[in-house]
Amino acid sequence: MQSHAVSECFSTLTGGRLGKRVSANMVAKALGATFLPAVNGTTLDASEIVKALAEAERRGVRGGAVYDFLHLMAAGKIGAKKLFTLNLADFVSFHRPGDPEIVHPAQESKAPDP
Numbered sequence: 001m002q003s004h005a006v007s008e009c010f011s012t013l014t015g016g017r018l019g020k021r022v023s024a025n026m027v028a029k030a031l032g033a034t035f036l037p038a039v040n041g042t043t044l045d046a047s048e049i050v051k052a053l054a055e056a057e058r059r060g061v062r063g064g065a066v067y068d069f070l071h072l073m074a075a076g077k078i079g080a081k082k083l084f085t086l087n088l089a090d091f092v093s094f095h096r097p098g099d100p101e102i103v104h105p106a107q108e109s110k111a112p113d114p
Contacts, residue, residue, distance in 0.1 A: 004067065005041070006031060012086065042078045044070060059094035068094075075100045084108070 009031065013022045044052065052073040053066070061069045068090045075083045080100045085091060091102040 005071065006036070009035065017086065040078075042074050044074050044077065048073070048077070056094075059096065061094050065090060065094065072099055072102075 010024070010027050012018065013027045014024050015021065049070065052070055055073075056062075056066060056069060059069070068085070068087070071085075072083060072091060072095070076099055082103045083091070083100045084103050084105050086104065088102055088104050095102055
C-alpha cells in the first residue's frame with residue numbers, strides 16, 4: 001500500500017483539493033527528500049488482500065472505496081492507532097471498532113480547549 005499512498009499524496013498535492021496546486025516536480029522532490037525517508041511503509045500480500053476483499057462485503061465496501069479500505073487494513077496490520085485522511089466520509093461507512101481511528105489532519109493541529 002506504500003506505493004499507492006505515495007501516489008495518493010502526489011495526487012492530493014498536485015490536484016488542488018487543498019486550495020493550492022503544487023508543481024509535480026516540487027512534490028516529487030519533497031516526497032523523495034522528506035516523506036519517504038521518514039515513513040515505514042507496509043504492504044499487504046496477495047492473501048491479505050483476498051482476506052480483506054472477503055471482508056469488504058460485510059462492511060459495505062464497493063467500487064473505488066476498496067482502495068481506502070485496503071489502506072485501513074494495512075494500517076491495522078502494523079498496529080497503527082490512527083489513520084490520517086482528508087476524506088473522513090470515505091471511511092465512515094466501513095470503519096469498525098478495533099480499526100485505527102480515522103482522523104483529519106486538521107483535528108490533530110487544534111489546540112485543546114482551556
